Amino acid sequence: MTTNGTNGTAPEAAGDDYLEMDLLRFTTAGSVDDGKSTLIGRLLYDTKSIFQDQMDAVEEASKARGMTDDESIPNLALLTDGLRAEREQGITIDVAYRYFATPKRKFIIADTPGHVQYTRNMVTGASTADLAVILIDAARGVQTQSKRHGFIAALLGLPHVVVCVNKMDLVDYSEQVFEDIVDEYTDFAAKLDVQDITFIPVSALVGDNVVDRSDNMPWYQGSTFLHHLENVNVAGDKNLRDFRFPVQTVIRPNQTFRGFAGTIASGVIRPGEEVMALPAGTKSTIKEVTTFQGDLSNARAGEAVVITLEDEIDVSRGDMLVRPGNTPTVGNKIEAMMCWMSEEPLARDRHYILRHTTREVKAFVDDIRYRVDIDTLHRMDSESLGLNEIGRVLVSTASPLFFDSYSLNKQTGAFVLIDPYSNTTVAAGMIRGEGQDADKVAASAQRLAGMERKKSANVTWEGLNIPREEREAEQDHQAAVLWFTGLSGSGKTTVAREVERQLFQRGVKTMLLDGDQVRHGLCGDLGFSPADRAENIRRVGEVARLFFESGALTLCTFVSPYRGDRDWVRDLLPEGRFLEVFVDVDIETARERDPKGLYAKVDAGVIQNFTGVSAPYEAPENPEMTLDTTDATVEESAAEVIRQLEEAGIISAA
Amino acid sequence: MATVETTYRDSHLRALEAEAIYIMRDVAAQFERPVLMFSGGKDSIVMTHLARKAFHPGTIPFPLLHVDTGHNFDETIDFRDWLVDELGVRLEVASVQEAIDKGRVIEETGPEASRNGLQIVPLLDAIQEHQFDAAFGGGRRDEEKARAKERFFSHRDRFGQWDPKNQRPELWHLYNGHKNVGEHFRVFPLSNWTEMDVWQYIALEEIAIPSLYFAHEREVFDRRGTILAKTDFMELLPGEELRTQTVRFRTIGDATCTGAVSSTASTLPEIIQEVAAARETERGGRHDDKRSEAAMEDRKKQGYF
Numbered sequence: 001m002t003t004n005g006t007n008g009t010a011p012e013a014a015g016d017d018y019l020e021m022d023l024l025r026f027t028t029a030g031s032v033d034d035g036k037s038t039l040i041g042r043l044l045y046d047t048k049s050i051f052q053d054q055m056d057a058v059e060e061a062s063k064a065r066g067m068t069d070d071e072s073i074p075n076l077a078l079l080t081d082g083l084r085a086e087r088e089q090g091i092t093i094d095v096a097y098r099y100f101a102t103p104k105r106k107f108i109i110a111d112t113p114g115h116v117q118y119t120r121n122m123v124t125g126a127s128t129a130d131l132a133v134i135l136i137d138a139a140r141g142v143q144t145q146s147k148r149h150g151f152i153a154a155l156l157g158l159p160h161v162v163v164c165v166n167k168m169d170l171v172d173y174s175e176q177v178f179e180d181i182v183d184e185y186t187d188f189a190a191k192l193d194v195q196d197i198t199f200i201p202v203s204a205l206v207g208d209n210v211v212d213r214s215d216n217m218p219w220y221q222g223s224t225f226l227h228h229l230e231n232v233n234v235a236g237d238k239n240l241r242d243f244r245f246p247v248q249t250v251i252r253p254n255q256t257f258r259g260f261a262g263t264i265a266s267g268v269i270r271p272g273e274e275v276m277a278l279p280a281g282t283k284s285t286i287k288e289v290t291t292f293q294g295d296l297s298n299a300r301a302g303e304a305v306v307i308t309l310e311d312e313i314d315v316s317r318g319d320m321l322v323r324p325g326n327t328p329t330v331g332n333k334i335e336a337m338m339c340w341m342s343e344e345p346l347a348r349d350r351h352y353i354l355r356h357t358t359r360e361v362k363a364f365v366d367d368i369r370y371r372v373d374i375d376t377l378h379r380m381d382s383e384s385l386g387l388n389e390i391g392r393v394l395v396s397t398a399s400p401l402f403f404d405s406y407s408l409n410k411q412t413g414a415f416v417l418i419d420p421y422s423n424t425t426v427a428a429g430m431i432r433g434e435g436q437d438a439d440k441v442a443a444s445a446q447r448l449a450g451m452e453r454k455k456s457a458n459v460t461w462e463g464l465n466i467p468r469e470e471r472e473a474e475q476d477h478q479a480a481v482l483w484f485t486g487l488s489g490s491g492k493t494t495v496a497r498e499v500e501r502q503l504f505q506r507g508v509k510t511m512l513l514d515g516d517q518v519r520h521g522l523c524g525d526l527g528f529s530p531a532d533r534a535e536n537i538r539r540v541g542e543v544a545r546l547f548f549e550s551g552a553l554t555l556c557t558f559v560s561p562y563r564g565d566r567d568w569v570r571d572l573l574p575e576g577r578f579l580e581v582f583v584d585v586d587i588e589t590a591r592e593r594d595p596k597g598l599y600a601k602v603d604a605g606v607i608q609n610f611t612g613v614s615a616p617y618e619a620p621e622n623p624e625m626t627l628d629t630t631d632a633t634v635e636e637s638a639a640e641v642i643r644q645l646e647e648a649g650i651i652s653a654a
Numbered sequence: 655m656a657t658v659e660t661t662y663r664d665s666h667l668r669a670l671e672a673e674a675i676y677i678m679r680d681v682a683a684q685f686e687r688p689v690l691m692f693s694g695g696k697d698s699i700v701m702t703h704l705a706r707k708a709f710h711p712g713t714i715p716f717p718l719l720h721v722d723t724g725h726n727f728d729e730t731i732d733f734r735d736w737l738v739d740e741l742g743v744r745l746e747v748a749s750v751q752e753a754i755d756k757g758r759v760i761e762e763t764g765p766e767a768s769r770n771g772l773q774i775v776p777l778l779d780a781i782q783e784h785q786f787d788a789a790f791g792g793g794r795r796d797e798e799k800a801r802a803k804e805r806f807f808s809h810r811d812r813f814g815q816w817d818p819k820n821q822r823p824e825l826w827h828l829y830n831g832h833k834n835v836g837e838h839f840r841v842f843p844l845s846n847w848t849e850m851d852v853w854q855y856i857a858l859e860e861i862a863i864p865s866l867y868f869a870h871e872r873e874v875f876d877r878r879g880t881i882l883a884k885t886d887f888m889e890l891l892p893g894e895e896l897r898t899q900t901v902r903f904r905t906i907g908d909a910t911c912t913g914a915v916s917s918t919a920s921t922l923p924e925i926i927q928e929v930a931a932a933r934e935t936e937r938g939g940r941h942d943d944k945r946s947e948a949a950m951e952d953r954k955k956q957g958y959f
């Protein structure tokens with residue numbers, strides 16, 4: 001039942017249902033007058049979440065202002081429109097939180113006004129949200145504001161976005177109008193990293209598709225807004241792979257008990273498991289995971305617990321417990337996206353206090369790589385960041401941080417900057433990865449620039465004795481490079497070998513280049529630093545291209561963790577002939593498989609810079625194929641590749 | 655030791671609980687002298703329960719502060735003393751009567767006199783005297799429009815004032831407790847709870863609460879639509895008449911201005927059903943708020959809870 005209700009029907013509310021409800025936090029944003037206040041008001045009204053005395057107040061206010069939109073209902077916008085009144089009076093415009101519940105879920109709305117200057121509020125509201133609701137006025141179409149909201153939702157890593165196309169009543173409930181908006185916004189969103197985007201045509205004023213299904217839009221088969229909010233799966237958004245436990249405080253009631261109190265940032269832990277304390281690197285075993293109610297057999301992300309260890313090791317606030325085989329990056333330099341939130345612009349010649357998990361360190365912003373114009377998404381050179389500006393920065397800290405990239409782990413990837421003079425919070429940051437020294441960056445940039453020149457000098461090869469096109473005309477398939485990328489143990493080689501075998505049986509001319517194989521000969525002189533990895537991929541790319549020009553369907557299986565390196569190979573080949581296959585598996589599964597015993601060696605400290613553990617893996621943004629091998633069999637994965645090759649017209653159907 | 659049930663681990667109550675515990679632990683770590691403002695009402699009782707959980711198996715590492723208007727229901731003080739004993743914490747009392755006696759504040763006169771507004775001075779005096787640098791309050795954002803924008807960590811200047819125009823952005827769960835000497839913070843661990851959440855949590859955790867919350871017979875009278883209890887501190891106005899009625903209180907504060915509701919709910923499940931069917935928000939029953947619409951915002955700016 002709802003938390004309350006004007007109709008007084010809530011007998012089951014006292015039952016256990018309430019205890020099984022989960023929580024969804026969402027943020028709402030829209031341009032002025034898109035109908036955001038009306039939509040939220042409608043949601044509260046139709047879920048009977050409005051108290052009688054609140055309703056009376058609204059009715060009175062509606063009358064006083066002579067602004068009732070509809071005879072039967074009071075002006076719903078007034079229910080939530082504290083912000084508008086403030087705006088008129090020139091008071092703070094900020095994030096306001098509202099609450100309502102249905103039998104399925106409790107909802108927390110972070111309501112942010114959608115003006116040009118309020119990026120900072122949208123960022124704040126989105127930081128704790130699971131889902132973003134973006135409003136578009138059907139009559140006005142996609143506005144710059146609507147795009148800005150999408151950009152911020154993506155920047156803050158919100159896994160779910162709902163676009164409510166509002167005021168459908170004003171466009172005669174036209175499917176065409178809706179579809180045009182969907183198309184335009186989908187095009188735009190493709191540039192962003194949004195995983196789950198849903199469009200819903202609504203009329204907040206009339207109530208179509210908000211809580212109740214609309215008879216006015218029979219062409220719309222999807223969920224109503226509330227139904228979607230109630231059912232979107234957020235449990236799966238939690239990172240349960242990488243155990244990270246930032247210690248908040250030490251609990252020591254007597255000589256015999258010493259426990260570390262904190263909330264598990266991500267992952268799962270059980271008594272008896274080995275852990276390592278950062279920054280010291282000392283190891284111990286979990287003795288108990290305890291709470292007021294008793295000991296737990298396991299504890300997972302989001303739970304507030306006290307952990308005790310078998311050994312007396314030195315751990316205090318700001319330290320982090322992790323698994324020895326799955327550690328965050330430990331470093332003094334970070335690359336991050338940052339939103340500036342203070343009137344006083346970012347200064348590079350003075351320090352700030354950086355707050356990350358339960359740790360505070362002094363920090364300098366060494367470099368502003370670029371600033372993003374959030375309306376056009378263009379990157380611009382910039383010396384500083386001002387209020388509401390967003391940019392990519394390099395930050396140095398006085399002592400190391402233990403971090404993950406924000407996209408993999410929000411809890412250990414987020415930070416704020418605090419001005420030590422005014423004590424206010426001046427910036428919000430989302431870590432992209434480990435920062436590199438300016439010298440190194442310059443050197444690698446130069447190297448990359450060199451490569452680019454080389455490439456552009458011979459985009460099409462002149463003077464091949466027999467051009468590839470002629471070779472292809474003689475065979476029943478096209479030439480292509482099939483590039484398998486993914487973590488060690490993801491199954492790249494196994495799947496590629498199976499694919500090659502099947503292709504071979506069909507008479508396709510193939511060649512397979514494998515990472516381990518080339519490292520013995522062709523690239524035997526290279527290590528695993530980013531620069532060496534780049535050179536490795538460059539050589540392999542050139543070799544793959546030779547096979548390609550010979551007409552072969554060339555399969556390459558390389559971890560190839562850097563997007564830039566893979567894109568470089570992509571650029572060597574004609575459009576449509578480089579097919580990136582992302583072999584996707586989580587690190588825990590890869591670790592369990594450990595076919596070559598590499599993870600064990602990493603854990604033992606024999607191997608450093610290992611992708612997915614102590615070196616980054618940049619997943620492809622738009623791979624031609626994605627294979628999730630967690631549960632799929634080799635045969636299934638191979639069949640999928642073959643099917644897609646047929647579909648792409650590289651090979652003909654069997 | 656017993657292994658606990660995992661049934662409700664993913665429920666929203668557990669999420670709210672974990673959030674509150676995180677905040678309490680962070681305050682204990684970030685501040686030198688925190689204090690928990692204890693009103694005697696269910697929200698502050700829930701806070702003490704959360705504090706106990708947060709620091710278990712240790713004890714609560716901060717005292718409770720009760721701002722005592724002197725106009726209490728007996729049940730409130732009995733319960734307070736019992737709870738303090740049970741928790742093994744120190745209790746500080748900031749007395750409005752003392753402040754009146756010392757001439758720090760001037761008592762309102764007349765039948766409608768309220769000591770609610772007089773709490774601010776003794777509260778701020780106590781904060782200064784004990785050098786408290788963080789004070790937990792039981793405020794919830796769902797209570798009032800003015801509170802919807804309140805932070806978990808709410809900065810107060812040297813005069814104890816809140817500046818709604820100049821609040822710090824609060825992102826993720828990274829709370830900024832930096833301040834200058836003499837300033838302090840109000841911290842609201844229950845910000846995201848609703849009245850229903852509080853009741854459900856009391857039931858789930860079997861938390862003891864004062865008998866005033868349950869239906870009982872009492873001598874009452876009506877004043878401007880509010881049912882007030884007969885007390886020694888209040889005179890009846892002409893036309894007001896005492897009667898005996900079965901009532902209960904939805905909030906517990908100063909006895910002169912906390913309204914009762916007519917109710918027969920005498921168990922937690924009954925109260926929860928009543929809350930679910932409620933037609934009025936909690937503060938609707940607070941006589942004092944009706945004096946002015948902007949009452950809450952005004953009082954907050956001055957340093958009220």
Ligand SMILES: Nc1nc2c(ncn2[C@@H]2O[C@H](COP(=O)(O)OP(=O)(O)O)[C@@H](O)[C@H]2O)c(=O)[nH]1
Binds near residue numbers: 033202203205
């Ligand atoms: N026709 C129509 N008008 C709407 C709808 N939703 C909101 N409005 C109107 O649009 C105006 C702005 O709405 P409001 O909710 O205050 O917008 P906000 O600025 O985004 O909060 C008001 O006059 C609303 O009545 C809708 O679905 N259909």
